[in-house]
Amino acid sequence: MHELPQQLANGLILGSMYGLIAIGYTMVYGIVQLINFAHGEIFMTGGFGALSTWLALPSGTSIWLALPLMLIGGILTAVLIAMAAERFAYRPLRNAPRLAPLITAIGLSLALQQAVWAWYPNAKDARTFPQIPGGPFNISSYISIQPADIFLLVAAPLSMLILGTFVRKTRTGRAMQATAQDPDTAKLMGINTDRIIVVAFALGAAFAAVAAVSHGLRYGQVDYQMGFIAGLKAFTAAVLGGIGNIYGAMLGGLVLGLAEALATAYIADVPGMHQLGGGSWADVWAFVLLIVVLLVRPQGLLGERVADRA
Amino acid sequence: MRHRSLVVLCATVAAGALTLTACGSRGSDNKANGDSSSGGTAVTIGVDAPISGDLSALGLGIRNSVDLAVKQANAQKIVPGVTFKIKALDDQAQPSSGQQNATQLVADKSVLGVVGPLNSGVAQSMQKVFDDAHLVEVSPANTNPTLTQGENYASGNKVRPFKSYFRTATTDAIQGPFGADYAYNDAKKTKVFLVDDKQTYGVGLVAAFKGEFTKLGGKVVGQDHVNTKQKDFSSVITKIKSSGADIVYYGGQYPEAGPLSGQLKKTGAKIPVMGGDGMKDDKYIQLANNLADGDLTTSVGAPVESLDSAKKFVADYQAGGYSDPYAAYGGYSYDSAWAIVQAVKAVVDANGGKVPSDARAKIVDAMSKVSFDGVTGKVSFDEYGDATNKQLTVYVVKNNKWAVAKTGTFTG
Numbered sequence: 001m002h003e004l005p006q007q008l009a010n011g012l013i014l015g016s017m018y019g020l021i022a023i024g025y026t027m028v029y030g031i032v033q034l035i036n037f038a039h040g041e042i043f044m045t046g047g048f049g050a051l052s053t054w055l056a057l058p059s060g061t062s063i064w065l066a067l068p069l070m071l072i073g074g075i076l077t078a079v080l081i082a083m084a085a086e087r088f089a090y091r092p093l094r095n096a097p098r099l100a101p102l103i104t105a106i107g108l109s110l111a112l113q114q115a116v117w118a119w120y121p122n123a124k125d126a127r128t129f130p131q132i133p134g135g136p137f138n139i140s141s142y143i144s145i146q147p148a149d150i151f152l153l154v155a156a157p158l159s160m161l162i163l164g165t166f167v168r169k170t171r172t173g174r175a176m177q178a179t180a181q182d183p184d185t186a187k188l189m190g191i192n193t194d195r196i197i198v199v200a201f202a203l204g205a206a207f208a209a210v211a212a213v214s215h216g217l218r219y220g221q222v223d224y225q226m227g228f229i230a231g232l233k234a235f236t237a238a239v240l241g242g243i244g245n246i247y248g249a250m251l252g253g254l255v256l257g258l259a260e261a262l263a264t265a266y267i268a269d270v271p272g273m274h275q276l277g278g279g280s281w282a283d284v285w286a287f288v289l290l291i292v293v294l295l296v297r298p299q300g301l302l303g304e305r306v307a308d309r310a
Numbered sequence: 311m312r313h314r315s316l317v318v319l320c321a322t323v324a325a326g327a328l329t330l331t332a333c334g335s336r337g338s339d340n341k342a343n344g345d346s347s348s349g350g351t352a353v354t355i356g357v358d359a360p361i362s363g364d365l366s367a368l369g370l371g372i373r374n375s376v377d378l379a380v381k382q383a384n385a386q387k388i389v390p391g392v393t394f395k396i397k398a399l400d401d402q403a404q405p406s407s408g409q410q411n412a413t414q415l416v417a418d419k420s421v422l423g424v425v426g427p428l429n430s431g432v433a434q435s436m437q438k439v440f441d442d443a444h445l446v447e448v449s450p451a452n453t454n455p456t457l458t459q460g461e462n463y464a465s466g467n468k469v470r471p472f473k474s475y476f477r478t479a480t481t482d483a484i485q486g487p488f489g490a491d492y493a494y495n496d497a498k499k500t501k502v503f504l505v506d507d508k509q510t511y512g513v514g515l516v517a518a519f520k521g522e523f524t525k526l527g528g529k530v531v532g533q534d535h536v537n538t539k540q541k542d543f544s545s546v547i548t549k550i551k552s553s554g555a556d557i558v559y560y561g562g563q564y565p566e567a568g569p570l571s572g573q574l575k576k577t578g579a580k581i582p583v584m585g586g587d588g589m590k591d592d593k594y595i596q597l598a599n600n601l602a603d604g605d606l607t608t609s610v611g612a613p614v615e616s617l618d619s620a621k622k623f624v625a626d627y628q629a630g631g632y633s634d635p636y637a638a639y640g641g642y643s644y645d646s647a648w649a650i651v652q653a654v655k656a657v658v659d660a661n662g663g664k665v666p667s668d669a670r671a672k673i674v675d676a677m678s679k680v681s682f683d684g685v686t687g688k689v690s691f692d693e694y695g696d697a698t699n700k701q702l703t704v705y706v707v708k709n710n711k712w713a714v715a716k717t718g719t720f721t722g
Contacts, residue, residue: 003552010544117362124366126565128596136578146576219541220572220599223364229539264534264545279546280508280535 005142007265008258013149015257016156017218020211021234022241022249023163024204030180030244031200033098034090037105039208040231041112042082046209047129047222048120049077054130063132067151067213070130074209081112082205086198109227116224126223129216148217155210160250163203167246172199180244233286240290242300251301259289350391351665355380355650356415358408358426358436361400364539364565367593368428371637372450373398376425378623378630379647389655391663397421401432408432412439421445422669423650425643429563430454431510433475441472444671448476448649450642453587453610454514455483458694464521468694474674476695478642478649478686480610480702482511485586486518488702488720489608493557493584494526496704496716497606503555503581504533505546505562505570512561515586519559531555536566543570551579563588568597575601582606590638595710602707611686612701612717614641623685645684653677 021043028036036042053073057066089108093101116123132147139145145153167173178186179196187193215230216222233256241252263285268277276284293301357376359369373396380394397418399411408427415421416439423446427433430452437457440447449457460469463483493499502523506512520530532553534546547570550558558574560567560583571583575598584606595602614620620641627636636643653676658665666672681690690698706715 003548006548006552007545010548014542014544124362125364125593126597128599131599136576138578144577215541219569221569221597225539226541229541261545265549278534279505279540279543280537282545283537 002142003265005140006144007261009143009145009149011258011261012254013145013152013218013257014260015237015254016152016250017211017214017253018230018234018237018256019250019253020156020159020207020214021230022237022253023159023207023246025235025238026241026243026246026249027176027200027204029238030246031176031183032090032094032197034101035105035235036090036201036204037102037231037235038085038089038108038112039204040227040229040234041109042078042085042205042227043208043212043215043230043234044116044222044224044227045081045112046074046078046205047212047216047226048116048123048127049209050074050213050216051127051129051222052077063130066130067132071210071213074213075206078205078209078212079202082201083198086201091194091197109231113224113227120224123224126221129220129222131220132217146218148214151217152214155214156250159207159210160247163207163246166203172196176200236286236290239300240293242303245300245302248300248302255289255301256286260286350393352395352420353389353392353422353654353665354395354397354418354420355647356411356418356421356424356426357396357398358401358411358415358424358432359398359428360403361398363402365403365428365563367591367634368451368637368639369400369403370634371640372426372428372643374630374632374634375450375623375627375636375640375643376647378627378632379644379651381630382626383648383651388651389658392654392658392665394651394654395420401427401429403429403432405429405432405435409435409439412436416440416443416445422654422665422673423448425450425646425650427452428639429509429511430457430514433457434510437472437475441474444474444674446474446476446650446653446670446674446677448478448646448677450477450639450646451479451587452477452511453479453482453485454510455481455518456510456514458696459483470694473695476649476677476691478645478684478689478697478699479587479639480700481696482515482518482586484700484720485608485610485702486515486520487522488718489559489584489586489606489704490519490522490526490528491720492606492608492704492716493559494523494528497557497582499557499582500528501531501553501555501557502528503531503550503553503558505550505558505560506535507538507562507566508535509538509562511563511586511588514561515588516559516561519561523559536562536570538562538566540566541569543573546570547574547577547579550574550581551577555581557581558583560585560589564591564594564597568594568602571605572598572601580604584608587638590705590712592635592712595707595712600710603710605707606715607705607712609638609703609705610701611642611699611703613703613705613714614685616714616717617641617685617687619683619687620685641685645686645689648682648684649677649680649689652680652682656680 024039050070053070136144175191237252237256241248260282359372401408428451433452506516567589582604587609590607590609653673656676657672703717704715705712
């Protein structure tokens with residue numbers, strides 16, 4: 001059992017990243033009931049935005065100085081692309097049948113992938129991402145974590161806190177809640193719902209960009225396909241936590257991350273399950289968990305707190 | 311690159327449309343086509359490799375090396391009256407794309423031989439298509455033994471499944487044990503953790519390694535599988551560390567092996583990762599964030615740079631102005647293409663200087679008799695279509711560069 005603490009830590013770290021991306025799915029869904037399948041690619045462009053910032057800095061710049069700039073660069077890129085996507089791909093379809101924007105989202109996701117593949121220099125292979133120097137930190141004899149993990153473990157709760165405060169305390173945040181509850185009434189009350197929708201897309205993209213920077217730091221690379229799997233997992237996390245609920249997205253991410261880590265480590269040890277364990281089956285068990293949760297609670301883990309939707 | 315596949319698509323559509331319209335006036339059209347190639351009969355050598363995607367570094371090396379061979383064959387007029395052309399298709403390392411490409415190459419009557427593919431899994435999807443059309447296929451990189459020796463090769467029951475399939479690369483049945491021998495006897499490792507990517511190549515390689523390693527007295531302390539395109543290996547790494555392994559053997563390609571090694575080293579573990587030829591690329595070291603020092607791979611053949619016969623190839627390749635390196639399989643790709651050229655020559659010579667109407671089937675027969683001194687040494691094929699040259703090299707990462715650790719032949 002001496003692996004358990006480390007596997008739990010692995011799961012929490014991975015889950016935090018899923019949660020950060022999942023916020024984007026859940027916010028957009030909460031407000032316009034659109035599953036933005038291009039969000040995984042928004043995440044990817046955030047990673048490339050941060051990489052471009054790093055490449056634009058003079059070589060030899062300290063990573064500690066560069067990291068905030070990379071975050072800003074990544075967030076700016078992702079937010080601009082998300083806002084452009086909202087304006088040119090989704091807004092014209094605002095009143096179209098629900099399937100039309102969904103298909104548009106899938107198309108947009110492919111278009112973004114191929115655009116990076118074709119035009120970003122040397123993006124046909126994975127591009128290496130700058131690393132935070134410094135060895136692993138041994139918290140106890142059982143757990144060791146990387147500097148990149150610490151970045152994520154700080155960034156994820158902080159982002160959550162900022163978002164929670166924003167949604168509850170600011171005028172825009174309350175306007176978002178109102179729009180989520182009833183867009184037509186919100187409009188009658190003088191809320192500019194078009195602006196609120198743009199804000200939802202932009203916020204989701206910003207958190208995705210933070211996740212993308214941590215992805216780059218953690219795995220040492222970004223590539224044009226990284227948004228697909230990460231996006232799928234984050235979408236699962238959002239549904240698991242109750243889509244439309246921002247806290248649910250983070251909780252769903254954590255549960256998914258833990259489920260994957262534990263499935264890798266322990267399923268193979270269950271008698272008779274040897275064939276179904278190990279790293280390659282982690283995804284399968286994550287989705288089994290999703291199905292079980294949805295059977296028992298179709299609205300997701302935190303799905304009932306409709307008032308908190310934003 | 312995108313434009314190229316678009317062009318290929320448009321060309322295919324256009325060709326299809328032309329074929330349809332040609333139905334009415336077949337005779338005159340064919341004549342016109344024949345006249346257009348004034349340098350004699352045009353013979354196309356097909357290439358199938360992952361030209362885009364994660365493995366493009368290897369795929370582009372294959373395509374460019376074949377291109378070089380074709381240019382030199384034309385310049386030296388190896389086969390009088392025949393001008394060679396190259397038709398390169400991208401399989402993106404996907405078996406389904408490989409099969410589509412195979413169908414496309416078979417449909418092009420001017421294609422008399424194909425070099426490729428890179429991946430054993432892709433080869434499986436193509437073999438039958440080529441064999442049905444009697445079109446010869448020479449792979450510079452496939453190492454899975456079942457491709458030439460059948461499903462039950464390990465039990466000694468070797469049956470060649472496809473007569474038209476040849477390869478210039480050595481098989482994993484030799485590569486795996488050669489690696490195990492080095493790990494146990496030279497590197498003095500006794501406890502291995504096995505990881506594979508569930509692909510034809512990776513699983514076969516790990517099985518071959520495991521067999522020899524345990525036979526020598528080594529112990530397998532754990533085994534796990536990963537998915538291709540996986541990015542996060544933290545759980546597998548935790549298992550590796552708690553298993554007490556002193557070496558990790560990875561069956562698969564560098565896009566997963568590199569990050570796996572990098573993430574393992576970042577946790578502070580000093581466990582080297584060993585693998586096969588699919589890992590032997592400079593990109594591996596990059597993807598491991600330059601933490602790969604001490605990692606090992608086996609690769610087929612002697613290092614291209616060290617062979618006298620290869621010096622000319624390296625110089626010509628550099629003079630050819632290719633923007634991508636020839637990578638791990640450049641020399642083998644050149645030899646594969648050259649073998650096809652030689653087989654075409656034998657068939658044309660036997661037919662009085664003309665390409666016979668059943669050239670494809672005759673080239674398959676001629677291929678088994680091909681023998682010449684190529685870039686990588688003597689090139690000829692045994693009764694299964696495997697290369698007779700069974701040399702292998704162990705490489706180790708030193709100061710973020712691959713260095714030769716040992717060259718030899720595995721004798722069992």
